[in-house]
Amino acid sequence: MTTLQSQPNHAGDAHGADGAHDGAHGSAEHAKYPFLQHHFDTPHHQFDSAKLGMWLFLATEVLFFGGLFVAYAVLRNRFPEVFSYSSHYLDTIMGGINTCVLILSSLTMALAVRFAQTNRKTGLIICLILTFMGAIGFMVIKYFEYSHKIHDNLVWGTTFYVPPHDAAGELEAKELSVAPTTSITLNPVNPAVFAVPTLAPTPAVDASAIKQASRAPAGMATPTQMAKAEGLPTGEHDPSFAHPATHLVDKKMPANSHVFFAIYYAMTGLHGVHVLAGMVVIAWLLKRAIRGDFSSDYFTPVDVGGLYWHIVDLIWIFLFPLFYLIH
Amino acid sequence: MNIASTIFSNLLAGDPREGRTLWLPPQDSNLAVNSDLMFWWINIICYFFFIGIVIALVILVVKYRMKKDRPFRTDGPLHHLPLETTWAVVPLLIVIFIFYFGFRDYLNFMTPPKNSYEIAVTAQKWGWLFKYPNGATSDDLYVPTGRPVKLSMRSSDVLHCCYIPDFRVKKDLVPGRYSYLWFQTDDVTPEGWGHNLFCAEYCGTGHSNMNRKVYALAQPEFDAWLTAQSQWLDKIPEEELYFRAGPKLYARCQQCHSLDGTKGIGPSWKGLWARVSGGEGGDGKFVDGTGYQSQIGAGKQYQTPEDYIRSSILNPGEHVVAGYANAMPSFKGQLNDKGIDAVIGFMKHMDEFDTKGKYLKEVPPAPKVSMK
Amino acid sequence: MTTINLSQPLDTAARPDNYITHTRGFMSWAFTLDHKRIGVMYLVSVLVSFFVGGVFALLVRTELLTPGQTIPGVTADVYNHFFTLHGAIMVFLVIIPSIPAALGNFIMPIMLGAKDVAFPRLNLFSYYLWIFGALFTVSSLLLGGFDTGWTFYTPYSTTTPAGGVIPALTGVFILGFSSIFTGLNFIVTVHKLRPPGMTWFRMPLFLWAIYATAIIQVLATPVLGITLLLLIVERAFNIGIFDPSMGGDPVLYQHFFWFYSHPAVYIMILPAMGIISELISVHAHRHIFGYKFIALSSIAIAIFSFLVWGHHMFISGQSPLLNTLFSLISFSVAIPSAVKVFNWMSTLYKGNIVLNTPMLYALAFLVLFTIGGLTGIHLATLNTDVHLHDTYFVVAHFHYVMMGSALIGMIGGLHHWWPKITGRMYNENLGRIGCITVFIGFNVTFFTQFFLGSQGMPRRYYDYQPEYQIYHVISTIGSYIMASGFLLTAYYLLASLFGGRLAPANPWGGRSLEWQCASPPPFDNFSTQPRVGDCYDFSAIRWDEKEQGYVVDRALDPTLNPNLAAKNSH
Secondary structure: OOOOOOOOOOOOOOOOOOOOOHHHHHHHHHHHOOOOOOOOOOHHHHHHHHHHHHHHHHHHHHHHHHHHHHHHHHHHHHOHHHHHHHHHHOOHHHHHHHHHHHHHHHHHHHHHHHHHHOOOHHHHHHHHHHHHHHHHHHHHHHHHHHHHHHHOOOOOHHHHHOOOOOOOOOOOHHHOOOOOOOOOOOOOOOOOOOOOOOOOOOOOOOOOOOOOOOOEOOEOOOHHHHHHHHOOOOOOOOOOOOOOOHHHHOOOOOOOOHHHHHHHHHHHHHHHHHHHHHHHHHHHHHHHHHHOOOOOOOOHHHHHHHHHHHHHHHHHHHHHHHHHHOO | OOHHHHHHHHHHOOOOOOOOOOOOOOOOOHHHHHHHHHHHHHHHHHHHHHHHHHHHHHHHHHHOEOOOOOOOOOOOOOOOHHHHHHHHHHHHHHHHHHHHHHHHHHHHHOOOOOOOEEEEEEEEOOEEEEEOOOOOEEOOEEEEOOOOEEEEEEEOOOOEEEEEHHHOEEEEEOEOOOEEEEEOOOOOOOOOOOEEEEEOOOOOOOHHHOOEEEEEEOHHHHHHHHHHHHHHHHHOOHHHHHHHOHHHHHHHHOOOOOOOOOOOOOOOOOOHHHHHOOOOOOOOEEOOOOEHHHHEOOOOOEOOHHHHHHHHHHOOOOOOEOOOOOOOOOOOOOOOHHHHHHHHHHHHOHHHEOOOOOEOOOOOOOOOOOOO | OOOOOOOOOOOOOOOOOOOOOOOOOHHHHHOOOOHHHHHHHHHHHHHHHHHHHHHHHHHHHHHOOOOOOOOOOOOHHHHHHHHHHHHHHHHHHHHHHHHHHHHHHHHHHHHOOOOOOOOHHHHHHHHHHHHHHHHHHHHHHHOOOOOOOOOOOOOHHHHOOOOOHHHHHHHHHHHHHHHHHHHHHHHHHHHHOOOOOOOHHHOOHHHHHHHHHHHHHHHHHHHHHHHHHHHHHHHHHOOOOOOHHHOOOHHHHHHHHHHHHHHHHHHHHHHHHHHHHHHHHHHOOOOOOOHHHHHHHHHHHHHHHHHOHHHHOOOOOOOHHHHHHHHHHHHHHHHHHHHHHHHHHHHHOOOOEOOOHHHHHHHHHHHHHHHHHHHHHHHHOHHHHHHHOOEHHHHHHHHHHHHHHHHHHHHHHHHHHHHHHHOEOOOHHHHHHHHHHHHHHHHHHHHHHHHHHHOOOEOOOOOOOHHHHHHHHHHHHHHHHHHHHHHHHHHHHHHHHHHOOEOOOOOOOOOOHHHHOOOOOOOOOOOOOOOOOOOOOOOOEEEEOOOOEEEEOOOOOOOOOHHHHOOOOO
16 A cells, blocks of 8 residues: 655646645636636646647647658659659749748747747737738649649549640540549439449459550550640740640650659648648637737647647648659 | 248258368368468467466356455455566467467468469459460369469459468459469369359459359369360350350359349340340430430441440440449450350340240250360 | 645535536537536447447348348348448447547546546537537438448449448548547546646556557547548549559558558557456455556557558468568567456456456456457468458457457446446346346357358358358347347446436445545536545445445545555555
């Protein structure tokens, strides 16, 4: 039988030795600090717990993205030539600007935390606004990048092999060896016959043929598609690639290049979703800051919000070299 | 349904062989011997521990029941390092032993001998095709006894798994790559009876109906079968194709296409020929809205109804009948022209078969071809 | 919670004002931040899901009475939906949340002497995520169902025409986040809300188990999240990561999936093991044997569980090297669990055993977990696994560990803490009958399936060869016995709510902190400061006739009686 120890188990505990009635001392603290929740003893206790909670959440985010990083590694290992070649289709300058924007926004976020800690409300609000603007800037540049690529059908899946500007719809999906998928239709009339999607479950040609056969130099595009692509009008694009359907007529493009874009959109897209979520968080922090919620006593939300924003930045710092820089 | 009577009739109609134990089917391959030995040893160890634990529990529970109206005994030990170490280390050593022997035998499973007789296997929803070195194909697996056999396997669509319980072999079939397994069986299978071959990776509606049989023949009989099998279609006179070969080939199609009008995964073949040849039954439609007759005929995409059927077998996604999914796999490479002719003939003469595909008239004695 | 006035007696008398009656109305429950109410809501949700999943199980078993169609209208397709739903509901809606979210939420803060978990709002949010996930999963039934098996293997799951696949995947994705946030909450709670005096090695073993489980929940579940997201995107947009014709690899999916799903099974079993530690020590009134080992083995199992996922893939075409490594590590993971069983048995040695319902469940656990664990050896061994993989042997094995161990542990814990949660005692005789019925039914159902599997019957089969029928019939009869045991249990537990004897604070004689508050607990858990001591020291416990429950005898309590303080432990 062991003896009871009665020391407190957390540091920074400011109250005295009288613990006769938990309620008495408890309510004094809780009256002094209206933000202090009833199950925590002191603000410091609450702050520590919140930070631990946020770090754990960051760990889950790392593992969440980790799966995609593993997928990237597996695909890169399988198709090294695809990755080293296709990264040329990404605009390094735009990506670089985005990187700087995010890093700067991390700086303004860290400054915001500092201002909150030192009771400087104006500085806090300005820095939060700057961070928010950085996020917007990131998303705007991303919008330009994406729209440019989608315009050229530099996208995931079999759409990669359909030339853009095909308004006449002449080059149907049927021409491809694998029927592409766009939507899933439901069959509400007779649910017993389970919904018949426009997915093609099995391709018309035996799909188990070990894939490297390309029926045209540029992967899975058919000769007809390429010929038609040659004849399409040009648009404004990166001057070094003067043709809108460059990737379809680019003889040096390896087979299976759609794989690069699939993982590119998956990772940067998921990252973009997290940036949007971060914008919501920053906006909420801004609202509370204007309302005057934060002080040197209580700045926990700014601190943990900042932690989240830093990891969003950190993930981009890994994405940028993996997609844009290494060839 | 009278469950009791079906159980007993099933039991009696079962396995003609001996050697089945409580746990395992008879050992019918070289790999089964060591696999079973390992299984038996693990079982012995498990019985030992399990019975020991149960007996100990019973003794403990009886001996240390709480005595009423007496204070709790408090002399129970809290730890005992030597004992705890022993019962951690000893099981660890046991499992390491088990791992080692399992691993060693597993290497055997993974290493087919160089002179193995190789058979190519293709699985698709929901059937198997076994292809032999001389080009013969078969729906069931025939193997020669007394020599190692290697199955080189691929799937055309989703994951499948080739499992032969009596041989204790199993391997997944993955689309996009080849996998293999090997075995050697020395016992000729009794007449009319075969080992079970199951698909052991869930693949949809017909997963439990992909069962096939494995027939083991002595080398001379196997050679004879192989020769006959590679020629069986060729040896059939043109006019007899539809009733000699049709039903057998239909076995591959019946998972999805009924003969009695029931709508399945694919359209029923009842009245099919009439529909595609513009006879009674009206004009059918494809999913793109066009009618049969707009696609079939002189100058159209399919010159003749035979052309259309042939295209449906080799390139089924080209025109899908309205109301059905594009779910049919291609049979390119599995059905040659004669086979296709047999199927077309089967469709043309559907009225000569019952709803299960059995020929209703009497089959004339076969010339030189023996078929199983 | 710092220094404690030891002269003040514990006040554990039942009060009319407890957490149930403190506030009333639907909104007070729907927006509650009280961990006890959230725990109760989870409990009800999980038990209802268990019932639904159980109905699917009975449909599956009944259909298997004969080869071919048995139940009119149940075709192979319908059957495939049945077993898929049974698996998905049981795994994601029942077993994974059951002990941590239902029992853990209620008991853990009280065991810690705390007022709540670290993040009560996150706790409520977790519950709502569970509800949304469940709704999505149910909605998938209305949109065409899903027939992929709970494992969603590609390429079948990305190409099956069943229309409910994406809603189901979304539902499971949301449920995953419910699990993650619960785990996150529990880790912070254990780190930050322990009372003075409760060092790590003074914590009850249930908390060690919950903590280890929470680590797995936080680290493994995000990988499931990304896997399901990739599946949804693959199915909707055919990006080609798992499609060989597009350069992808179906086996990559299996790696992703099992990287989560293997640790997931330890999410299921670790809390149950924690409960067993409590049940055995309390109902044998005996200090747990080998406390430190049991505590540390929970963490070891949590860590090792991340290293063995490939043992689900021995037959998938995985390289022999990986197969060898995974086989070897899988064996080593088994050892801590085996030693725990020996420790629990040693706790019975020189104990004061009472064969009441919780103890019977604990004994059932020991037997069933032994069988489940031992049959894992057949499956971890490379050559025998070739024969047994994807047969009914595997089905039997995982039901022994997931149902016969994890679920039995949960129900044992439910009985153990029922007086605390509801303030009522259930009928003890019916409790014993229910436990024995379930035990017998369970063994008849699933032990038979070991033979079925080793004789070669594959799993997920609607139709089967006739020689297997006798096994299926026996197994189905067992399932009906088991179902009746569960129905009996549900009956007497519900009946206790309306007419059961009022429960004292400490009906079983436990020493952990939850027995130092009233049954049911007041809104803020404790009226007086609970005393932290050795939670497995039962020497000071005695039965009090007046209270009809156990109390700490102050003369025998070393924290109160300085004369005893000098005594050493054994």
